[in-house]
Amino acid sequence: MLTVRAPATSANLGSGFDVFGVALGAPADVVRVERASETTISVTGVGSQYIPEDPEKNTVGAVADALDAPAHIRIDKGVRPSSGLGSSAASAAGAAVALNALYDRGLSREELVPIAAEGEALVSGEAHADNVAPSLLGGFTIVTRDDVTQVDASIPVVACLPETTVSTRDAREVVPDRAGIEDVVDTVGHAATLAVGMAKNDPAIVGRGMDDEIVTPERAALIDGYDRVRDAALEAGATGVTVSGAGPGVLAVCRRSSRRAVASAMLDAFDAVGIESRAYQTHVGESARLYRE
Numbered sequence: 311m312l313t314v315r316a317p318a319t320s321a322n323l324g325s326g327f328d329v330f331g332v333a334l335g336a337p338a339d340v341v342r343v344e345r346a347s348e349t350t351i352s353v354t355g356v357g358s359q360y361i362p363e364d365p366e367k368n369t370v371g372a373v374a375d376a377l378d379a380p381a382h383i384r385i386d387k388g389v390r391p392s393s394g395l396g397s398s399a400a401s402a403a404g405a406a407v408a409l410n411a412l413y414d415r416g417l418s419r420e421e422l423v424p425i426a427a428e429g430e431a432l433v434s435g436e437a438h439a440d441n442v443a444p445s446l447l448g449g450f451t452i453v454t455r456d457d458v459t460q461v462d463a464s465i466p467v468v469a470c471l472p473e474t475t476v477s478t479r480d481a482r483e484v485v486p487d488r489a490g491i492e493d494v495v496d497t498v499g500h501a502a503t504l505a506v507g508m509a510k511n512d513p514a515i516v517g518r519g520m521d522d523e524i525v526t527p528e529r530a531a532l533i534d535g536y537d538r539v540r541d542a543a544l545e546a547g548a549t550g551v552t553v554s555g556a557g558p559g560v561l562a563v564c565r566r567s568s569r570r571a572v573a574s575a576m577l578d579a580f581d582a583v584g585i586e587s588r589a590y591q592t593h594v595g596e597s598a599r600l601y602r603e
């Protein structure tokens with residue numbers, strides 16, 4: 311049996327819609343695989359009651375198919391589905407690493423990115439790779455149509471998840487088809503700033519690069535209390551705040567010294583609008599890890 315711990319991820323970071331992603335230190339999914347003549351899936355853990363065990367409907371089934379690697383796959387969910395932390399991607403990335411090793415396919419982590427993204431196509435309608443890439447490679451990743459670029463970083467973050475859910479498929483419906491040139495210019499400037507901040511491991515520069523006027527306002531409108539939570543996090547010392555992935559999670563970047571205060575401010579702000587939430591005080595972290603038992 312092989313076991314993989316695959317981290318949650320936060321995609322977009324505001325200015326990098328469908329392009330940027332970071333691996334998070336916590337939470338994570340644990341995926342266990344054993345060879346079998348046909349694929350079976352069992353799911354336990356956070357939100358498992360909402361996750362199909364049918365291989366045709368679970369992201370790991372698509373990965374097993376793509377690698378031609380049938381297996382008994384057990385998923386222990388640590389990443390809550392539809393919260394904006396790449397839950398379906400964590401399982402897919404974990405399965406890709408585990409099955410690649412189980413069947414000695416010899417693919418590199420970069421080569422596993424499009425394979426794991428097949429799982430995302432199954433659940434969100436598009437094979438966006440901005441969650442699977444950081445889960446497979448760790449740190450901060452930039453995915454384009456043909457390439458993935460990765461840089462290690464250890465920026466402190468708070469990921470605050472309200473009790474509500476937003477499906478990525480639904481949240482993709484509100485993404486505008488077109489953008490004005492001024493907004494595009496601003497967003498390119500912010501995205502470039504953010505990438506430099508990650509390379510320098512500097513939360514202040516990363517925070518300056520998170521603004522986006524194209525996709526984020528549409529997504530934020532789907533999250534009750536978003537403006538209040540964002541303002542509270544900034545007031546408590548966050549250097550940048552945005553929607554995590556497709557939401558409803560909210561991601562704040564900060565210095566280590568203000569992380570606790572930022573988490574507490576975000577929890578209080580959701581609470582003030584009558585919404586329970588949970589905050590992970592974590593950091594940009596490592597890639598999926600393989601354990602042989």
Ligand SMILES: Nc1ncnc2c1ncn2[C@@H]1O[C@H](COP(=O)(O)OP(=O)(O)O)[C@@H](O)[C@H]1O
Nearest residue numbers: 361368369391392393396397398401433477478
């Ligand atoms: N292994 C899996 N883990 C999580 N969700 C899965 C998995 N396989 C299929 N799904 C489905 O994917 C949807 C969640 O995906 P999505 O809306 O993209 O949110 P997330 O960002 O949490 O992945 C749910 O409908 C869930 O049932």
Ligand SMILES: N[C@@H](CCOP(=O)(O)O)C(=O)O
Nearest residue numbers: 321328394395396478555556
């Ligand atoms: N780029 C995608 C990212 C979705 O992330 P998730 O964690 O919410 O699945 C998008 O914004 O649609």
